[in-house]
Amino acid sequence: MLKKLIWNDVKQNKLMSAATVFFMAISAALLALTVLLCSNLLGAISTLMDSAIVPDFIQMHTGAVDDAALTRFSESREEVQDWQICHFLNLDNSNVALDGQSLIDSAQDNGLCVQGKRFDFLLGMDGTCPEVLPGEVYVPICYRDRYGLAAGSTMTIEGQTLTVAGFIRDAQMNSMMASSKRFLVSAADYALLRDQGEEEYLIEFLLRDGVDMNVFQTAYTASGLPANGPTITRPLVRMMNALSDGTMIFVIFLMSIIMLLISMLCIHFILSLQMERDRKEVGMLKALGIGRKEIRRLYFAKYLLFSLCGAFIGLGMAAILQKPLARQLQELYGTADQGGLKIFATLLAALLAEGIILLSIRHSLKKTDKISALDAMFQAQKAGKGYGKVLLIGFVTAACTFLMLVPQNLYNTVSSPKFVTYMGIGSAEIRIDIRQIKDIDSMTAQIAAALGKDPQVRKYTVLQTCSYPAALPDGGTVNLTVEAGDHSIFPVSFSAGTLPMNENEIALSSLNAEELKLSVGDTLDLNVNGKKSSYAVCGIYSDITNGGKTAKIHNRPDTAPVIWNVLYASLEESTDRQQWMARYRGMGVDVTDIEGYVRDTYAQTLAQLRLASRVAVGIAVLVTAVVLTLFLKLIVERERYAISLRKALGFTSETIKRTYFVKGLLPAVSGIVVGLTLGNLCGESLCGMVLKSFGADSFRFVINWGQVMAGIPIVILGVAILAVWAGISQIGQIKAYECCRGKE
Amino acid sequence: MDKLLRVENLNKDKILHQVSFEMKQGEMLAVMGPSGSGKSTLLYNVSGMDQPTGGKVWLGDTEITGLSEDAKADLRLHQMGFIFQQMNMIANLNILDNILLPVMQANKGKGGKSKSELMAEAKRRMRQLSISELGSRQITQVSGGQLQRACICRSIMNEPEILFADEPTGALNKSAAEEVVAELLKLNREGMSILIVTHDSKVASTCDRIMYLLDGRIRGELKLGKPGNSMEKQREERVNRWLMDMGW
Incomplete structure (x- = not known):
């Protein structure tokens, strides 16, 4: 019986059912995508850092190094598990070219090094340590696309040519935010090219588990050991790695939260309309003695089914979307070896999104308690003042404007010279x-x-x-x-x-x-x-x-x-x-x-932000179009009797359409204004919260006013106009005689 | 006959005032009165669909007015049957499923009848009401009379102690109304207690007793007794005269 009720209801309310599944799917997709990308990124970084055995403490140093003092210090400290000095030959960028393209404009310190002896390995694309032959060089992977390199390309250093044998992932300096890049050469070539640059040292320590880094750093400084350069710790390396792609994940996370809110509100609206329409039937069920819980269960079962469909579709969407979004990430960091956990976490995220929506539905269903058995006897619908739908249209356009604006502002800010x-x-x-x-x-x-x-x-x-x-x-x-x-x-x-x-x-x-x-x-x-x-x-x-x-x-x-x-x-x-x-x-x-x-x-971050803001624009446009069309259709359907009555009294379709057009568009315009205001004010605080954890706590949005005041409003307004028009188009099909048949 | 329904000093806002009456097991009682007299309100309050502002109602030994909403719903499901003027049914279900809806709910859990038993019972009842061929039809595909008979079928599936009928013939044409009244009479003869709210003196004349309600107060009562086979016309004339005396 329950199955029949649900199935028949879905068949008769295809639009409402499809819209509900759409909202549930898109919410699940975005939250699942956040978790998927996050676990991909963190997992891949961890895998890479573990495989490469990144040191816990690195002291960069320019100048003479006293090996004996370092040996004495290391032997005296119980927390030191292993240590080594890695040589880095910092090249003059103007003397270096990759496939004929000079690195003169590169802001990075590009240099040569040989493979670490016991740790801090530079790994090939297959995750193993490449064996470098004389005359060969392995290039950081972040340069492959930028300079269009492939195996067999050349690297020229002051007239001497090396052949690119492959590409490496450098767990320590992979991110473009790390200011140095290491090219892997053979020991023979390193010795040969020794005079082409200034030698720097990475004094690297592997520490035992549970060591207090500050205590160790203090002891190192107090010992008067080489410290002419910045100190880097393993957590900092992880953070630098996470930052470039983390920004994109943050934008997607922001989208998923906004989308979840939009979905909850839209589904609440759909449910309210449905309950209003079903008022008589619910009243009749109550009159027949069907309990309140049972009636709630009837509705809830349907939404539970929708949420399962939504979660399934959402997971599919997340799997499709993650491919282009995770491409750069996989190239830089490889893949994480945590398949089961990742799938479990993603599944959990989709279920969490559905769970939150279902909780809100459960709450909304309490409204059915207020429907009395007497409603079965009386036909009159409870006439609301319609503030709810107006607010909802306003909220959705505001949220979509916010969704478009914040990633765009973030992109403009990071790409602005002021960002530095x-x-x-x-x-x-x-x-x-x-x-x-x-x-x-x-x-x-x-x-x-x-x-x-x-x-x-x-x-x-x-x-x-x-x-x-x-x-x-x-x-x-x-x-x-x-x-x-x-x-x-x-x-x-x-x-x-x-x-x-x-x-x-x-x-x-x-x-x-x-x-x-x-x-x-x-x-x-x-x-x-x-x-x-x-x-x-x-x-x-x-x-x-x-x-x-x-x-x-x-x-x-x-x-x-x-x-x-x-x-x-x-x-x-x-x-x-x-x-x-x-x-x-x-x-x-x-x-x-x-x-x-x-x-x-910020090339990597900007590329990812551009991609994320395009996804945000796509989602905002899609959601605005779907929500406004759907709501206007539902509103027109709900007021079918009143529209028919007006037609019977002599109003033309065009006059009635104009009224509904204004009714739909006014809250949309207000929503755009609110979205722009909130996006510029709260969006800044939101992004600031994340960037603060990276040390950028005086962050302010660099706003492209042309884009904010014209571009985004025009796009959203254009979509809103089209959607409202599509939503009210059925007014033309309502006949004047329909009102004569009564409301039922 | 035992007392089945007892109403004492029932008040509802400004609609019902100190209404008291009793109904015996197996009785068929009609409530009449002009529009706005409070007939339907009386039915909703007596059946527990609405909560009175004063007074008490008992069904057997159970005081309905003191029960919670859920307990009242449970009472309606198991001990009461309802027939409405508008023949309310779930539009998404066919006739058979609509008939089965409350009985399946009542038989949920341990000790309840199986679905096949309930299905067989529903089909038997539908045969009795001459609607056995309508089970698979949608509610929009049958006539008003057929739909009201389906509603009667649904209302008796749980073998209630009392049947409440709110203007059961109000939306039907003459022949369909006669069919429905015949079915109600048949049920009453089988022992079902029925409380009918009606405007139709012909329907009222088939009842054992008629109460006349005016401005929320019982203004008169006419005892007719069980109808015989040949006295139909005389009963109707008697009711009409009485109604005229009441100011109808």
């Missing part, structure tokens, strides 16, 4: 890096002098980076990378306080402030040349460079050697930027166009 200021880089046009050369200071002075005299340079600043031990609250010390100079010329974005203007002031990156447990107004002690110097914390800023743990002061307090220097400049508008950059590169320094740097660093 949230990430710890000054708001300049040009960045000149002076690293890995014999005399950094004199080269810096030479370039600064040239910039000072250059009429094409509007303004510039020199920032020197040194490393000082800082006192931890627990009495230990940690090496702090400190950038000294005038930060007011190209300021970064501060989430609290201001930039350092005086000698005893220091600004901290948010990750450093958190780790050192300091806020604006507190004092930090630095060990400068063996003497304690106190600094007042004047500001906290976002930074993801150098592991996100940096600090800024106004003046360098001593003549201790700098690790590197960076000069920022902005040029006069008439300047030919490429020509200008070529001129300075000729002076032997790395010159980067900041826009190019952003393109380079």
Whole structure:
């Protein structure tokens, strides 16, 4: 009987049933897709990091290395399981070409290395350590598509050619956000090319399980071991890897939450309409003595069946959608070996989406309790004021506008040159890096002098980076990378306080402030040349460079050697930027166009965000079209009697259509306005919450007002107009005589 | 005869005022009165479909007015049968399924009859009501008289103690109305107690007793006794005279 009731109801209400399944399917698809991509990403990163045996603690260092001191330190520390020094030959990008394409514009530090002896392996595409023969090179996988490389392509370093034998996944530096890229060569070629670059060291430690990283880092710093460079930990490597694709997953997660809300509301609306229509029958069932629970069960059984169909279709959709979305992810990180768990988690996500919807349906079904047995006797429908449907149309268009706007704003923000200021880089046009050369200071002075005299340079600043031990609250010390100079010329974005203007002031990156447990107004002690110097914390800023743990002061307090220097400049508008950059590169320094740097660093993230925002646009357009058409159809069907009566009284179809068109479109327009407002305000906080965990806590949307005020509203409005028109088209088919037959 | 239904000082808003009456087992009682007199309201309140604002109603030893909504629903399912003027049925089900709907619900769980037993019972009842060939038809594919007979069939499937009929012939033509009244009479002769709300003096004249309701109060009562085979015309005339006396 139950089966018959459900099946007959579905047959008679195909549109409502299809719409319900559609909402359930799309909600399940998006949540399942989030989990699928998330488990793919995290699983693949974990698998890659485990296979490559990524070290727990890495100290990058430029300068001499005392092997004996490192051996003594490692042997004295119980927590050290293994350690090694990995050599990295940092090449001059202007001397490197891949298949004839120069790396001169690359913002990355490209260098050579040989395969790790015991850990930190660079893995081939099949997950094994490739055997590199002399004359061969394995290229980071992220360069394959960018430079159109294949096995047999060539890499030229200062006239010497290596053949690309394959591609590698570097668990440590795979992400474009990691500023270095390692090319794998044979030991013989490394020795041969030794003079073509500056050698850097990665001092790597594998630690035993459960070791407190801070304690180890403090001990390392206290031992006075090589520390001329940033420190990187395994969690940071994982975070860098997760960040580029994680942003896309976040956008999809955001979509799935919004879609779930839309679905719950739409299904609630459909259910309300159905209950209104079934009022007499429900009343009759009650009059016959069928209990309230039984009546709820009758409805619930139908929706349970719909939700099973929805979950099934949703899982299929997720499986189809994940292929293009996970392509980059799989290329960079490989596949995760956690099939069963992934399938279980995905299934659980789809069921969770359906479960949430079913719970809301169960709640809505309590309305049937209010239908009395007397409703079977009285024909009159309870006339509502119609605020519900108006609000719902408004809400759906608002949510769809929000859905289109937030990923687009996020994309615009990440692709904007201003974005780097949230990430710890000054708001300049040009960045000149002076690293890995014999005399950094004199080269810096030479370039600064040239910039000072250059009429094409509007303004510039020199920032020197040194490393000082800082006192931890627990009495230990940690090496702090400190950038000294005038930060007011190209300021970064501060989430609290201001930039350092005086000698005893220091600004901290948010990750450093958190780790050192300091806020604006507190004092930090630095060990400068063996003497304690106190600094007042004047500001906290976002930074993801150098592991996100940096600090800024106004003046360098001593003549201790700098690790590197960076000069920022902005040029006069008439300047030919490429020509200008070529001129300075000729002076032997790395010159980067900041826009190019952003393109380079966030290329993966931007590509994924672009894809995610296209999916968001597709879903928003589809949902707006389906919801508005469906609702208008349902509203017209519900008011069929009143429409017929108006026709009988002499109203034309066009006049009636116009009324319904306005009724449908007005809430849609209001929804667009609300969606734009919320998208620009709340969307920023939402994205900020995620980016904050990566150290970018002063995040602000960079809004493309043309797109926001024209593009998105026009698209949604266009879809809304078409959908409303399609929804009310059946008004023309309603006959004037229908009202004479009565409401039944 | 034993008392089956007892109504004491029943009030409902401003519609019913201090209505009291009793109904015996096997009795067929008609409630008449002009439109707006409170006839249907009385039926809804007596049957537990609506909650009175005062007074008490007993079905046998059970006080209906003190029961919860679910308990009242259970009572309606097992001990009462209903026939409505509009012949309410589920549009998605055919005639047979509609007839089976309440009886299947009543037989759910342990000790209930099996589906095949219920099906056989439904077909037997349908034969008695001369609608056996209509089982597979949709409710829109049968006449009003046939549909009301299907409703009667549905109402007696659970072998109720009392049948409530709200204007059962109100939406039917003359011949269909006569068929329905004949079926109700037949049921009453078999021992079914029936409370009918009606406008039709002809229907009322077939009952044992008629109560006249005006402005929510019982204004008069006419005892007719069980109808014989040849006294039909005289009963109807007697009822009409009485109704005229009541101001009908």
